[in-house]
Amino acid sequence: MTNQELTIVSLYPxxxxxxxxxxxxxxxxxxxxxxGFAPRVVEVNPGDPLPSDIDIVVGGGGQDSxxxxxxxxxxxxxxxxRALASDGVPMLMICGLYQLFGHRFVTYTGEELTxxxxxxxxxxxxxxxxxxxxxxxxxxxxxxxxxxxxxxxTHLGPGSRPLGxxxxxxxxxxxAGVEGARTANVIGSYLHGSLLPKNPAxxxxxxxxxxxxxxxxxxxxxxxxxxxxxxxxxxxxxxx
Amino acid sequence: xxDVLSAVIGKxxxxxxxxxxGGSALPxxxxxxxxxxxxxxVLGRLPYGVVAISGTNGKTTTTKMVVELLxxxxxxxxxxxxxxNFSRGVVAAAIQEGDLRGRLHxxxxxxxxxxxxxxxxxxxxxxxxxxxxxxxxxxxxRFGEIDATARLLQRIADATTEGLVVNREDRLVAEIGERTxxxxxxAAGSAAGGSAAAPEVREFGLSPALRAMFPSDDxxxxxxxxxxxxxxxETDSVTHAPAAPSTADVTLLEVGDHAARFAMDGVEYGTTLxxxxxxxxxxxxxxxxxxxxxxxxxxxxxxxTTAVTASNDELVTALAEVRPAFGRGEQLVLDGQPLELVLVxxxxxxxxxxxxxxxxxxxxxxxxxxxxxxxxxxxxxxxxDFTSLAESGVDTVAGTRAWDxxxxxxxxxxxxxxxxxxxxxxxxxxxxxxxGRPRRIYCTYTAMLELRKxxxxxxxxEDVW
Numbered sequence: 001m002t003n004q005e006l007t008i009v010s011l012y013p014x015x016x017x018x019x020x021x022x023x024x025x026x027x028x029x030x031x032x033x034x035x036g037f038a039p040r041v042v043e044v045n046p047g048d049p050l051p052s053d054i055d056i057v058v059g060g061g062g063q064d065s066x067x068x069x070x071x072x073x074x075x076x077x078x079x080x081x082r083a084l085a086s087d088g089v090p091m092l093m094i095c096g097l098y099q100l101f102g103h104r105f106v107t108y109t110g111e112e113l114t115x116x117x118x119x120x121x122x123x124x125x126x127x128x129x130x131x132x133x134x135x136x137x138x139x140x141x142x143x144x145x146x147x148x149x150x151x152x153x154t155h156l157g158p159g160s161r162p163l164g165x166x167x168x169x170x171x172x173x174x175x176a177g178v179e180g181a182r183t184a185n186v187i188g189s190y191l192h193g194s195l196l197p198k199n200p201a202x203x204x205x206x207x208x209x210x211x212x213x214x215x216x217x218x219x220x221x222x223x224x225x226x227x228x229x230x231x232x233x234x235x236x237x238x239x240x
Numbered sequence: 241x242x243d244v245l246s247a248v249i250g251k252x253x254x255x256x257x258x259x260x261x262g263g264s265a266l267p268x269x270x271x272x273x274x275x276x277x278x279x280x281x282v283l284g285r286l287p288y289g290v291v292a293i294s295g296t297n298g299k300t301t302t303t304k305m306v307v308e309l310l311x312x313x314x315x316x317x318x319x320x321x322x323x324x325n326f327s328r329g330v331v332a333a334a335i336q337e338g339d340l341r342g343r344l345h346x347x348x349x350x351x352x353x354x355x356x357x358x359x360x361x362x363x364x365x366x367x368x369x370x371x372x373x374x375x376x377x378x379x380x381x382r383f384g385e386i387d388a389t390a391r392l393l394q395r396i397a398d399a400t401t402e403g404l405v406v407n408r409e410d411r412l413v414a415e416i417g418e419r420t421x422x423x424x425x426x427a428a429g430s431a432a433g434g435s436a437a438a439p440e441v442r443e444f445g446l447s448p449a450l451r452a453m454f455p456s457d458d459x460x461x462x463x464x465x466x467x468x469x470x471x472x473x474e475t476d477s478v479t480h481a482p483a484a485p486s487t488a489d490v491t492l493l494e495v496g497d498h499a500a501r502f503a504m505d506g507v508e509y510g511t512t513l514x515x516x517x518x519x520x521x522x523x524x525x526x527x528x529x530x531x532x533x534x535x536x537x538x539x540x541x542x543x544x545t546t547a548v549t550a551s552n553d554e555l556v557t558a559l560a561e562v563r564p565a566f567g568r569g570e571q572l573v574l575d576g577q578p579l580e581l582v583l584v585x586x587x588x589x590x591x592x593x594x595x596x597x598x599x600x601x602x603x604x605x606x607x608x609x610x611x612x613x614x615x616x617x618x619x620x621x622x623x624x625d626f627t628s629l630a631e632s633g634v635d636t637v638a639g640t641r642a643w644d645x646x647x648x649x650x651x652x653x654x655x656x657x658x659x660x661x662x663x664x665x666x667x668x669x670x671x672x673x674x675x676g677r678p679r680r681i682y683c684t685y686t687a688m689l690e691l692r693k694x695x696x697x698x699x700x701x702e703d704v705w
Contacts (some may be wrong), residue, residue, distance in 0.1 A: 018386070025623025026651050032432045063387050133616065146616045197647055229652055231643040234661065235618070238610055238640065 003038035006210055007051055011059035014045045015070050016096050021060025023194025024092065031196070031203040034222035035209070046073035050080060052171060054089055054188030055210040057081075061095025061150075061192070065155045071100055078116040085118045090185040090209040092202070094195065098181070098188035099152055100124040108151070112159050119157030119181045119188050123152040126174075132240035133190060135170025141201040143167075145235050148179075154190075156181055163189050169240065182192060183210045198231055247282045258589070274553065277350045280364045286544040288315065288348035290365055294358055294391065294396055295373025295413070297589050298523040301515070302373060303352040305527035310348060313535070314556035318346035347545070348534070358392060362399040368540070370400040371530045373523065376588040380486050390416070400439045405526060405534040408445035408488050409454060411529065417441045424648040444529040446522065447490035449501075450495065452517060454596065490529040495521050502528060509556045514563045516571075516580075517596035519589070524559055531555060574699050575671070580680040583688055585614065587623035593626070593682060602676035606649075607663055607687035608639040614684040618644045626652040633657065635674055638666030639687050661689050671698075 010025045025041060032039040046069055050115070062070060074081070077133075083142045085091065099105040102121035105113040109125075129151045135142040144164055153173035154163060162172070162179025171179035172190070180189035189195065196203045204220060213220035246636045283290050293303050307317045353361055375390045390412040397404050397416050406417035424438035445452060493508060494501040501510045502522045515521060532555070539545035549560075564570060572579045584590040584599065618641050626649055633655040637646045646659045657673060660666040670679070683691055695701050 017623075019617065020619030020622030023619065023648075023651075026622065030651055063386055147619060149617065192619045193617070194619055197622070197651060198644075225647075225650075227643060227647045230659075231641075231647045234641060234643050238616065240616075 002123075002214055003036055003108060004033050004211070006037045006039045006055045006135035006207065006214070007053050008032075008039055008040055008041050009030075009050065009054050009057045010047055011057055011093075011097060012062070012070050013043050013060075016060045016103075016137035018061050018063060019095065019192040021094055021192065023192075024058050024060065024094065024196040027074075027194060027200075027207065028056065028203050031200055031209050031222055035204075035207055035211075035218075036221050037207070046070065047157045047172070050077065054084060055214055056206050057084070057089060059090040059091075059093045059097035059098065059101075062100075063130075065078040065112030067096055067100070067105075067113065069100055070096070071115070072098055074116055075114060081110075081116060082118055085184060085186050088185050088209065088213050089204040090213075091102065091118075091187065092196070092206060093119075093186070093188045094192055095150060095190055096188065097192040099154065101186065101188055102181075105152065105224055118186055119183050120157035121154050121172075121188065124159075125155040126151050126153050128174055130170035130174060132169060132179045133169070133235055135236055136164030136171075136191075137167050137170075138164035141199065141205065142227075143232075144191065144199050144202070145193070145232050146189075146195050146198070147193040147235075148190045149192070150190045159183055163181065168236075179216065193228075193235070200225070200228060250664045250691050267270040277364075279361075281343060282285075283318075283349050283365050286346060286349055287320070287539045287541065289368030289402075289540055290535065291348065291369045291371070291530070292353045292358070292361075292367035292396060292400070293371045293373070293530075294353040294393060295371075295407075296376040298373050298519055299352045299354075299522050301564060302371070302523040302527055303350055305515075305524060305559065306371070306530055307350050308562050309527060309531045309555055309558050310350065312535070312554070312561075312585075313550050315548055316345060318344050318349040320351050320474055324561055337426065351630055354457065355394065356662075358396050363645040367396070367400050369403040369530065369534055369537075370396055371405045371526055372397065372407065372416060373411045373526060374407055374410045376586055385534065385682065386412070392477055393414045393417070397439070399436075402439050403530075404439040404441045405489070405530045405533060406441065408443040409451060414443070417443060440533070442529055442533055443487075444490045444522075445492070447491060447493045450492060453495070454522065454592070488529075489532065490525045492522050492525040495705065500524065504528065504552045505534070507552065510561045511556045513560060515546070516564055517582075517592065519592045520564065524562075528555055528559065536593045572695060572699055572701060574695070575675060576680065578678045579695075579699075580678075581688060581691070582680060582682045583685065584682045585672070585685055587620050590620075590624040590682070594626070594628050597680060598701065599629055601678065603670070603677045604632065604634045604635055605636040605638060605666065605670045605679070605681045606645055606647045607666065607681060607683040607691060608637075608641045609684045609687040609690075610639075610641045611686040614686050621648045622643060624648075625653050629654045636660070636666050636670040638663050638670075639684065642666075652683065663687060667691060669695055 008028060029039045029041060044050055055067060065215055093101045100115045101118045102115045102123060103117045104115050104121045107125040117150050129148045134148045138144055148169055160181040160183045162178035163182055166177055169175060208218040243420055293299055303319060310317050372393050375386055377685050378458060394416050397420050404420055407413045414469060420438050421441045427437045489502040492500060493503055499512050501508055502525055513521060535548060535550055538547040570581045582593045584593050610618060622646060630653050634649060635657045637656050637659045640661060642659050642661050646656050649656055658669050660669060681691060692701050
């Protein structure tokens with residue numbers, strides 16, 4: 001039996017690649033293989049067409065200079081991405097694209113970048129940088145470990161719920177107490193480190209939703225990894 | 241009188257600090273508090289002025305090259321040799337090497353400026369010459385974003401009075417050179433108005449054939465993880481410098497095993513090198529360009545100080561003798577076999593480290609710490625492709641974040657023999673498991689310091705402090 005294909009779109013890898021976002025694509029790919037799928041990664045940069053058979057979309061953070069270019073390109077394909085999201089396509093957006101998947105991002109200097117509103121969040125640029133190891137508690141994914149590094153304060157509207165409760169660290173905003181946002185199968189978060197290799201439960205969610213949507217069912221096959229367990233443990237032990 | 245007082249106090253604090261076994265920056269800290277103008281006054285008297293070297297990667301080795309090239313021409317050079325690249329370290333070194341009148345016995349100062357502390361320094365001292373090497377993602381949790389680092393380097397360039405040397409192949413640094421050149425053109429246009437002059441800009445660069453060997457962070461991400469299986473869409477290649485490439489003052493044409501060929505003034509110069517690795521060889525081009533600019537400009541007061549000259553041949557001959565700085569491709573001998581220490585502190589450095597040293601036949605260890613000086617964020621490990629190690633594997637993985645490194649290697653299908661967070665334990669195991677083979681250890685900054693300490697008990701290690 002040939003392995004079932006899963007098409008993973010890596011959104012704007014050229015402009016939004018800071019802080020090891022590549023690790024999320026790699027982590028997801030390896031995990032999908034472990035579950036018995038044949039993942040196919042398609043890179044979509046500004047101006048590139050989206051493939052027709054998208055199963056999962058992953059995007060990362062960027063430098064200020066890339067963010068404007070990406071915001072303009074995102075505006076052009078906003079309807080297309082919103083349609084995919086409401087159709088249940090699982091997505092993971094980190095940092096810069098988390099912000100642009102919300103309604104708007106107002107920079108510290110008052111400049112406004114319009115987002116595509118897939119997540120019911122908006123972000124205000126601040127002067128305080130939230131940096132360090134972070135641990136979240138979630139019902140669906142258990143404990144999430146990662147690293148945050150952002151100065152934007154993100155606020156959730158009623159259409160999104162947080163990804164998790166902050167156990168150690170800052171989260172969406174200084175003293176927010178919560179981190180990330182979820183609407184349908186779309187997850188936004190500031191966490192990198194990279195997020196997916198150390199939190200396979202989130203990869204499993206993305207892969208499971210994608211498989212059920214395309215093939216009608218999902219049978220998990222990937223096992224527990226001792227290396228993952230030890231890496232999670234050591235990052236929880238380290239100072240912020 | 242003030243200088244005498246500061247110098248005496250500084251020297252006394254240094255004695256006390258030494259007795260306590262304290263760090264080298266303490267006397268600097270005391271003098272900075274008592275006499276904030278000390279640094280500017282002491283360095284301001286040097287006949288050739290102050291030279292600043294900044295950028296994310298390669299500052300230490302490049303500073304060493306520039307110092308030794310200038311010394312080979314008979315100049316007395318003051319530098320922050322001990323690796324304390326902060327202003328306090330500079331003040332401390334000035335106290336240590338200066339006389340009781342607070343005068344330095346030097347013709348020129350060549351200083352490595354850490355991006356994080358450069359602003360503090362240039363508020364007190366304006367460099368006469370500046371060399372900007374690169375802006376790479378490095379310890380982002382310390383410095384914030386790359387664009388912010390580029391802005392810091394721009395401010396160093398703006399504070400520079402006479403000469404600026406930039407890397408033509410690094411987009412952000414090349415742009416700083418371009419802006420400075422435009423400012424110079426503007427200043428020349430309104431010369432009658434007496435507007436501030438901008439420094440003369442020179443570039444160092446690579447031949448087109450070599451550019452492919454030095455992928456920038458931008459380019460690395462274009463291809464993405466193609467090993468994931470299936471087809472990956474091809475994206476356009478990213479261009480290096482935005483505009484048409486300007487003519488570089490020094491161009492690195494070819495790199496061989498401990499050898500290189502440079503172009504200067506339309507002539508090619510081949511030489512052997514004691515330096516290791518692609519990166520150091522490229523930085524040698526930057527050192528040549530900077531020294532050529534300094535010698536062409538001559539002393540600030542030509543009537544008072546005799547000018548020093550050098551032919552390109554003489555510079556290249558001196559370059560051949562420069563040895564790598566501490567931890568930058570350092571070679572030790574352990575159990576009768578070579579042991580190389582390769583410092584890796586950011587993705588570009590790690591990628592070049594892997595590209596510079598052949599993995600075949602060498603036992604490898606990787607030591608990753610996440611102390612403050614290393615950067616706490618482990619995300620950067622995911623921006624390095626480790627597939628070149630897949631064939632030979634990695635014998636030992638160590639450090640506070642050994643398991644993050646092991647997880648990273650697992651994702652690139654690199655087999656790992658042994659994982660231990662304790663560096664001492666890891667080194668013992670590594671040694672036992674790899675007897676009779678040449679060894680190489682890739683390590684972050686604090687891991688290198690700790691490993692050198694342990695290695696010093698086993699073999700000869702040069703004392704750098």
